[in-house]
Amino acid sequence: MEFVILGKTNLLVSRTAFGAMSLDCKEIESFGEEADEKACAIVRQAYESGINFFDTSRSSPVCEQRLGAALHGIRHNIMLATKTAQSSPQEIRQDLRESLLALESDYVDLYQLENPKVLPQKDGRDGIYNCLLKLQSQNLIRHFGIATDDVEIAREAVLSGLYETVQFPFNVLTDEATTELVKLCKEHDVGCIAMQPLCGGVLSNIPLAFGFLHQYEHVVPVWGVHTQEELGQVLYFESHPPVIDQQFSEEVEQVRQFFN
Known part of the structure; x- marks a missing residue:
């Protein structure tokens, strides 16, 4: 397993990250009463294969709970990330309390602030950024960043110097502006x-998807797998x-032309 320093956080994370938002997918839910056990097996397989970075969100409480149960007893060995979509300090604190309870941590x-409509600023009137600083000072969160579908919000976060990480869609089909954002993160x-x-x-x-992303040594893709077989392919x-x-580059171009 390859590892990389995650920007200013100095966290040493596996370049292959596990996206726990898939832990309530239909493939897992199809196991009925055994769904929790199946989800745990996938997470444990990821951990035992060397993945140490797990990403989830409060927007899916079931996923947080299943991830927390699967990581019971090994919390100190992994890097745990989650998100909040709330837009006030009070709601963010409540979300974090619930996340910590579900994650057993x-x-x-x-x-990560998830899809904020505007980027919270230091000493901003909404109080959100200062809330994050407070949570950090209380050792409830070690680092904080932004997760967004909006390239402009992500770009603003990078240039602001206020956030340690940004998470956004990046794959074979994303545009040149997104690729430039990836380079900006490194800078x-x-x-x-x-x-x-x-x-x-x-x-x-x-x-093809893995190879494309692997070209960017500082990028950490979050893979949301639905089965142990899919996880095995990624691993x-x-x-x-x-x-x-050249053949790989031609295949990338063919895929782009097909979907465009």
Whole structure:
């Protein structure tokens, strides 16, 4: 397993991250009463294969709860990230309390504001940024960042110098503006987390998707797998990265032309 420093956080995380938002997918739920056990097995397989970075969100309490149960007893060995979509300090604090309870932890390594309409500023009237600083001073969160679908919000976060990480969609099909944002993260030493490496399920070619992202050494893709078999494929290409050659580049271009 390859590891990378996540920007200014100095957290050493696996370059292959586990997206726990898939722990309530239909494939897992199809196991009925055994769904919790199946989710736990997938998480444990990821951990035992070397993945130490797990990302989830309060927007899916079931996923947080299943992740927390699966990581019971090994919390100190992993980096745990979650998110809040709330827009006031009081609601953010409440979200964090509920997340910590579900995750069976007394802190999170990375706390992310999820899809904020505007970027919270230091000493802003909304009080959100100062709330994050307070939570950090209380050792409830170690680091904080932004998770957004909006490239402009992410860009603003990078340039502001206020946030340690940004998470946004980045894959074979994203545009040049997003690629420039990825480069900007590296220039400013901001942790770059790629959501939707398979473009929300549009892409099925895992080696192509993995190889494309693997070219960017500072990028940490979050893979939301639905089965142990899917996880196995991702882990295989983590150990055997696709060769980036002319043929690979041509395949990337063919996929882009097909979807465009």
